[in-house]
Amino acid sequence: MLHDPVCRDAALCIRNLSVSVEGRGVVQDASLCVPKGEIHGLLGPNGAGKTTLLRTLYRATRPASGRIEAFGREMDSHSHVEWAQVLGALVQSAGLLAGLTPRDIVEIGLEAKGLGRGEIRRRLVEALGIVGLTDKADQSADRLSGGELQRCYFAQLLACDPQVYVLDEPTNHLDLHYQLVLLDEVRRRGRTVLMCLHDLTLAMRYCHKVYLMQSGRIVASGAPATLLSRDMLMTHYRVDAQFRGTSLDVTGPV
Numbered sequence: 001m002l003h004d005p006v007c008r009d010a011a012l013c014i015r016n017l018s019v020s021v022e023g024r025g026v027v028q029d030a031s032l033c034v035p036k037g038e039i040h041g042l043l044g045p046n047g048a049g050k051t052t053l054l055r056t057l058y059r060a061t062r063p064a065s066g067r068i069e070a071f072g073r074e075m076d077s078h079s080h081v082e083w084a085q086v087l088g089a090l091v092q093s094a095g096l097l098a099g100l101t102p103r104d105i106v107e108i109g110l111e112a113k114g115l116g117r118g119e120i121r122r123r124l125v126e127a128l129g130i131v132g133l134t135d136k137a138d139q140s141a142d143r144l145s146g147g148e149l150q151r152c153y154f155a156q157l158l159a160c161d162p163q164v165y166v167l168d169e170p171t172n173h174l175d176l177h178y179q180l181v182l183l184d185e186v187r188r189r190g191r192t193v194l195m196c197l198h199d200l201t202l203a204m205r206y207c208h209k210v211y212l213m214q215s216g217r218i219v220a221s222g223a224p225a226t227l228l229s230r231d232m233l234m235t236h237y238r239v240d241a242q243f244r245g246t247s248l249d250v251t252g253p254v
């Protein structure tokens with residue numbers, strides 16, 4: 001039984017989701033449920049379908065079939081504005097809007113929430129402080145480094161603080177300090193999180209549960225310490241590697 005049973009009380013529930021891209025089934029019959037306040041990780045090799053699955057959650061891609069629910073209510077019964085209040089995403093290769101500053105990028109997200117000026121300012125200052133961009137708040141974002149830009153988009157999400165965080169490779173471009181600072185911050189907030197990760201040590205450190213995707217299907221799921229066995233890493237990641245506690249001992253590719 002690869003699927004979770006009926007997800008009563010789940011904050012985010014995906015049932016039998018399939019997505020086709022150019023006529024090819026890129027996600028096939030995927031089901032998962034994330035209980036409120038848990039962090040779940042979507043793992044798997046390149047091209048497995050992880051990003052495509054996440055894209056359906058923030059409505060960048062339409063599923064061919066299946067259901068997506070948050071807090072028991074179907075995604076399609078929400079307007080786009082309502083859904084954005086429930087679920088926010090940090091995406092790979094977010095487009096950079098020319099000429100905007102980190103302050104603008106964070107404020108754009110907050111203004112869509114209809115908050116007052118005082119609350120917008122409070123959240124802006126807090127989020128830029130967490131991501132370490134206070135000093136660069138007013139410089140053009142096209143002069144930020146890759147990691148600084150990622151932190152800027154992280155600040156936008158943290159400022160909006162939706163109930164469900166969808167994170168596609170959240171540590172892309174981040175140095176080790178900020179990988180830990182920002183994932184610690186997400187965990188501290190106790191929100192419901194579904195994230196794609198290639199860094200298995202981060203999956204081990206932060207995820208309550210992980211799903212392994214392979215060729216569009218979720219082929220296994222479980223607690224990271226159980227799922228990320230030497231056999232699994234050999235079969236699905238084609239590496240000889242083994243976790244010892246939370247550190248990964250890598251011999252090499254096979």
Ligand SMILES: Nc1ncnc2c1ncn2[C@@H]1O[C@H](COP(=O)(O)OP(=O)(O)OP(=O)(O)O)[C@@H](O)[C@H]1O
Binds near residue numbers: 050
């Ligand atoms: N716009 C697109 N047009 C054609 N094929 C696509 C498109 N987007 C994704 N695909 C294909 O769908 C499959 C899954 O891609 P996806 O980006 O979801 O994988 P992934 O698991 O996130 O991979 P990675 O770990 O490399 O980011 C790949 O074979 C990819 O080539």
